[in-house]
Amino acid sequence: MAKRVRNVGQPVEEDSSLSDLFAPKGYRARVSDELESLHAEFLKYRLPEEVRASEVAYEAIQGVRTCGFCARDLSPKEPAYLGAKIYVGMWPLSWDYGRKPQIGKPLYEDTVLCSSCAPEWLSPERDDVVMQLCAHCERPMVSPLDLFALRRTFCSDRCKEAYREELREEKKAEERKKVCEVCGEEFTASRRDAKTCSDRCKQKAYRQRTKEVKQTR
Ligand SMILES: [Zn+2]
Ligand SMILES: [Zn+2]
Ligand SMILES: [Zn+2]
Incomplete structure (x- = not known):
C-alpha cells in the first residue's frame, strides 16, 4: 500500500536543507531501513481525511462504480470522467533510489470522477475531449483526446476481465x-x-x- 502511493504524483523540487539529513546518493540502500521506520513514524501523523481521500480515489479507479472525489455511486449508464488526478494530501516522506528524500511531497492519485466533480477541461463539449462507450458495460467514458484514450476500450479492469470471460464462454459454446x-x-x-x-x-x-x-x- 505504502509503496504504491509513494509512486503517485508529480515530481517536486527537492529541499536540499532537509535531504542533507540523510545519506548522500549511492548510500540509499544502506539507510533505507532507517528511512522506512522514520517514514512509518511520520505516517502516524497523516490526516485521516487525506488517507480517506486517497482510498476513495484508488477504489474508484479500480472499479469505476463510484466517483473518486465525492465517493458517490455512479449509476450504470452514468458517464465516467477519466484521466484526471486529484490531490490527496501530503506524503510525509518519500524517496526513490538515486534521489534524495523529499519531505511533504504533494500526492496526486489517478481517479475517475462524476460529472459534477469533473474539471472544466474534461467537459465533453470540448474538441480535445472524447466520449466513448465501454465495450462491456457500455458506460460512457469521457477522457482527454490522446492516444491512450483512443486505445481505451473498457472503463475498468473489471470490465476487461468480464469481457474476456465472455469470449472464453463463447468459444466453448462454439466448440x-x-x-x-x-x-x-x-x-x-x-x-x-x-x-x-x-x-x-x-x-x-x-x-x-x-x-x-x-x-x-
Ligand atoms: Zn463526484
Ligand atoms: Zn465498463
Ligand atoms: Zn440427430
Whole structure:
C-alpha cells in the first residue's frame, strides 16, 4: 500500500536543507531501513481525511462504480470522467533510489470522477475531449483526446476481465456446436465427444453400427 502511493504524483523540487539529513546518493540502500521506520513514524501523523481521500480515489479507479472525489455511486449508464488526478494530501516522506528524500511531497492519485466533480477541461463539449462507450458495460467514458484514450476500450479492469470471460464462454459454446451424424441437424453438445443430437439418434446410430458389424461377419 505504502509503496504504491509513494509512486503517485508529480515530481517536486527537492529541499536540499532537509535531504542533507540523510545519506548522500549511492548510500540509499544502506539507510533505507532507517528511512522506512522514520517514514512509518511520520505516517502516524497523516490526516485521516487525506488517507480517506486517497482510498476513495484508488477504489474508484479500480472499479469505476463510484466517483473518486465525492465517493458517490455512479449509476450504470452514468458517464465516467477519466484521466484526471486529484490531490490527496501530503506524503510525509518519500524517496526513490538515486534521489534524495523529499519531505511533504504533494500526492496526486489517478481517479475517475462524476460529472459534477469533473474539471472544466474534461467537459465533453470540448474538441480535445472524447466520449466513448465501454465495450462491456457500455458506460460512457469521457477522457482527454490522446492516444491512450483512443486505445481505451473498457472503463475498468473489471470490465476487461468480464469481457474476456465472455469470449472464453463463447468459444466453448462454439466448440460444442456439432452436426448430428444421424439426422444432420445442428445441435449443441453437452459433451465434447458427442456425435448425435438426441437419444433417438444415438439409438439409431447404435443400431446401425451393430447391423454393420453383423453384415461384415
Ligand atoms: Zn463526484
Ligand atoms: Zn465498463
Ligand atoms: Zn440427430
